[in-house]
Amino acid sequence: MDPEAGVVFARSAEGAAIALGLLKCGRIWLCPVCSAKIRHGRAQEITRAVVEWIAQGGQAYLVTFTARHTAADRLASLMDALQGTRADKDAGIKRRPGAYQRLITGGTWAGRPDRGVDGIRDHIGYIGMIRATEVTVGQAHGWHPHIHAIVLIGGRTEGDRKDKRVVETFEPTDGQLAMWQDNWRATWTRTLQGINPKYRPTDECDRHDCPCGGLGHGVDFKRLETAQDAKKLGKYIAKTQDGQSPANELVRGDIKDAKDGNMTPFQLLGRIGDLMGGMAPEHVAGHGKLPWLLALWSEYETAVSGRRAIEWTRYLRQLLGLDGGDTEEDDLDLLFELDAAADFRDGVQIQQRAWHKLTGRALDLAVVEAIEGETLDIEAVTELAVNAGSIAGAVRQLSPKEVSDVYEGMLTALAERREAAAERRRQALTDNP
Incomplete structure (x- = not known):
């Protein structure tokens, strides 16, 4: 980030080494390190939003959307069916909506304001949702992409776009909730059926009194409950029925253990790394041979490229009084903010040339191990740098x-370089309109 400042490893209150001054890729789909930090920050953000909304008197539901799939189905096709296709202006390809987009379009959902007819969203007081897409894979059934969404309802709003504001909260009736859930189940199933009949959720049901009517096995609704105790702790974070934080259920794909023999992408990547490192297959977590795993990872990279892992309804943050956004730049900013927010004990500064020599000899992990723990071993870090060809004063x-202070200077230098780069781009457009 700042060649003059080099690299700083700060030690957190828990004794963990946090790398400051190194640019991060911010790839939430592909990087285990960045993904864990971004998703942790997003989970906290979502928790604040849900708690705030329920505290105002609104309601929140965790809704999970799935599609039928087999080992023969390709991930890109399944993602297109759920999320929609991506536009390519250069190739003249327009974006095609998926089943998710169909849930919140059409007269039944939106009503006909010009005729004074309310839609389902008006009846339930829909104010927006937060969507996260998760992917797992297994040998028996192949790719399993699915969407988790926290849907906020029970609010009446006035204004439009950035000027929209909540003026009232209310509790939808059981009939209104049933109308909404039946509509989403039917729309989800019908849309997947139209895209590819193979993706249609199964009609089989073990419950004779199941309210899904044969249509609901691709959509699951969970009401998020909040416990409030004004005399003690005030308000608690909303929990799902199984006691997990809805925000973690929504976005923490990095900490989930895939069920029924399935692997998450980072579990798959971990097995690839262990096998390529020479470990015996029977001693490595997960399943599958290396060529198959490599082919899966390549397919996964292609299928998720250009897609958003976590997305809020436009203007929902502003409606709830929150800042931020969903772009890759927002993810990078979040990474830097999380680093800056840590409670540091102490740290080590390593000059840029010394750091390059350390990494060139694969000693960066040894540096981290010398820093982490109850006591920072500055002598060990210095010795590593000297053995790598640097002087002791480089540490x-x-x-x-x-x-x-050093990290604040790094962020300032980075902001200045970003602004200079943006100015160069603006000037280039002016010179070559």
């Missing part, structure tokens, strides 16, 4: 205040 121990 310096920092106090907590020095860590914060």
